[in-house]
Amino acid sequence: MDPQLVAVVAVILAAMVFDYTNGFHDAANAIATSVSTRALTPRVALLMAAVGNFVGAHLGTEVAKTVGEDLVSLPLGIPSLGVVFAGVLGAITWNLITWYFGLPSSSSHALFGGLVGATLMASFGEVQWGNIVNKVLIPMVFSPVVGLILGFLFMIAIMWAFRRGHPGKLNRGFRLAQTFSAAAMAVGHGIQDAAKTMGIVVLALYTGGYQSSATHIPQWVYWASATMLALGTYAGGWRIIRTLGRKIIDLGPAEGFAAETVASSVLYFNALVLHAPISTTHTITSAIMGVGATKRLSAVRWNVAGNIVIAWVTTFPAAALIACLIYLVVRPLF
Template identity: 80%
Template sequence: MSAELVAVLAVILVSMVFDYTNGFHDAANAIATSVSTRALTPRVALGVAAVGNLVGAYFGAGVAKTVGEGLVTLPKDTASLGVVFAGVLGAIAWNLITWYFGLPSSSSHALFGGLVGATVFAAGGVVHWDTIGQKVILPMVLSPVVGAILGFLVMLAVLWIFRKGHPVKLNRGFRVAQTISATAMAVGHGMQDAAKTMGIVVLALYTGGFQESRTHIPGWVFFTSATVLALGTYSGGWRIIRTLGRRVIDLGPAEGFAAETVASSVLYFNALVLKAPISTTHTITSAIMGVGATKRLSAVKWNVAGNIVLAWILTFPAAAAIAVLAYLLVRPIFG
């Protein structure tokens, strides 16, 4: 077995571990509101998330391309695989830290931070800061703002349209509607987050010389990334579900429907139109905050929201710092 093959397999393995931990965070977001409002049972919600991730993955090629070739230029030979390996390790570590505290931080930005941190200290590595600014930092700032504003406006519209409706009948109807919005959210999540793992795997295959194209995504990469993501949701997503479903605001079916509709729309626009890798976490959490603010500002538990925002701010530099340490440790192994 050649050194290149061993290095590529190591990167693919650690990428799947990242994909699994991503399920603790971002995949849980896709079903958190529906489970919390009892629109879907946990078992059904997990099935929706799994199928949605699988379907969405097939529409996320544009995001995968951005991740695979747009953010950094790696060193040559197996040294580049060491950078990717360390970068993904940094993302995994931050995912586990924030999961332990039940904070819905962004797996996406942990991955980007890890790749940047490892690349900065690699000989011959180049960070494309202009692309990161346009495709990562700008969407990172704008998507939560847009999500919060749209969440507020959509919820106001829902309240006005159904202002004369019977509460019991409305709750029943919105629980049914959440079946659709939760499915849309799961598909949008698959477009974004499964695509990020696919981008890393394709990058490893190309760098190791096992495929000629930097943009072609083999079928097994689609299927494996989506499946592992769904398994991660099942295994560890409940901490994040509790935070989003109860600790930020007390969600009802109408609020859950509005938040999911807004978040999935933002995810689709960025994946299909802008081809920009944004955070599912940031998008759904900010939409929930915007929806909750229509009740009254005090309905949002701002101390919890503040902790979430702090985790957002720390994610990129913290994952980058961990990746630097990881790269210094694995550099002698990868050459």
Template identity: 75%
Template sequence: MSTELIAVLAVVLVAMAFDYTNGFHDAANAIATSVSTRALTPRAALALAAVGNLIGAYLGQDVAKTVGEGLITPPGGVSGLGVIFAGVVGAIAWNLTTWYFGLPSSSSHALFGGLVGAVLFASGGSVHWDVIVSKVLIPMVLSPMVGLILGYVVMLAIMWIFRRGNPSKLHRGFRTAQSISAFMMALGHGMQDAAKTMGIVVLALYTGGFQESRTHIPVWVFLTSAAVLAAGTYAGGWRIIRTLGRKVIDLGPAEGFAAETVASSVLYFNSLVLHAPISTTHTITSAIMGVGATKRLKAVRWAVAQSIVGAWIMTFPAAAAISVVIYIAVRPLFG
């Protein structure tokens, strides 16, 4: 077995480990509102999210291509595979840290930060800063703003349209509607997050010399990435579900439906139109805040929101710093 093959297999293994942590970390964001409003039981919500992730993976090819060819150019050969390995491990470490503390940070930005940190410390690689700015940093700022504003506007519209409705009937109706909006959210999560893992695997195959294209996604990469993400999703992320579902605002079925509908719409637009890899976490969390602000500003527990935003800000540089340490440690193995 060649050194290149061993290195590629190592990268694929950690990429799937990242995919799994992404499943129980970020998928928790997709189903938190449905679970907290009791529209779905936890296991039913996780199963629905797993199916949505499986289907969404097949719709996220353009996002995968952005990740695979647009963000960095690692050094060639085994050294480049060491860069990718360190970047992904750095993202996993940050995912586990924020999961432990119940903070819904972004797996996407952890991955991007890890890759950038590792490649900056290596010789012979480069960061495509124009793509980082246009496809990562600008959407990172705009998507939460859009989610916040649309969440507020959509919830106001729902309150006005149904202002004369029977409260008990509306409660039951929106609980049923949340089954649909939760699936929409899970589908958008699959389009974004399974695609990112696929992009990493393709980048590893290209860097190791096992395929000539940086955009072609083999069928086995589709199937494996989607299946591992679905498995991680079904494992659950109860700490994060509690934070989003109860600690930011007290959600009802109507609020949950509005937040999920807004967030999934933002995910679809970025996946299918802009081909930009945005954060599921940022999008749903900001939508929840916007929805909650329609009650009154004090309905949003801004101290919790502040800690979430702090985790957002820290994610990119923290994952980058961790990946540098990992790269220093593994560089002799990928020399």
């Protein structure tokens, strides 16, 4: 068999495994608040999230192009495929570590860190630092801040608008509304996260010489990436779901609706307007913190939030370091 084809297939399979781990690692992003407020049963929520991810994957073309051509520049050939392979394995490893400890870290930043780390370790290729700063690091800082502020303001607006409402009726209404806000969050997750896997597959096809463009996305790549993300989501990452749903703050239906609405809006704006591959995990977690802070600042369990922020900050460099080590191991195979 052609060694170049074997290398391309190896990278694509690794990308699909990453996509699956991304799904069960980030299932909490779409459903944790809906499950914790009992707006949806766990399996119904997971099924809805899987369908939403599948739909959203077909809308994330621009994010996929950013991942495929704007982060690292690699020459064509088998050695470059080894770099991409190591980068993806680094992201998978970090995903599994943070899942084990129940920390909602960013699969996206794990992937970007893995790619950067493996590229730096190789004696060829170039990290496009300008794009890394503008399209990864700046959104990494600002999207949680925006999610926190908008979550706080939107929840204040809801509290004022429904200040004379009957609590029982309001809870029932917001539980119903959460069905739609959770669905919007699931589609947003698909737009952002399935697109990142698609970008890796396209990068492998281009680097391996199987297509002439680093931006063209074959139809089968949409379907494969969407399917693996949906399957991973349906498997459910219960450790992280518990962290987001209960450990940060005890959410009611109104708070859950507010957090999901704000987070999905931020995801759509960044993906469809700015074409920035932001973290769904950072966005929903910060929105939950902002919403919770409207009760009182002490209502947010800041020690848990602090552990999450530490995971956010360490994800990029940790995944990069792991990818460096993996590259040293796999380099002789490519």
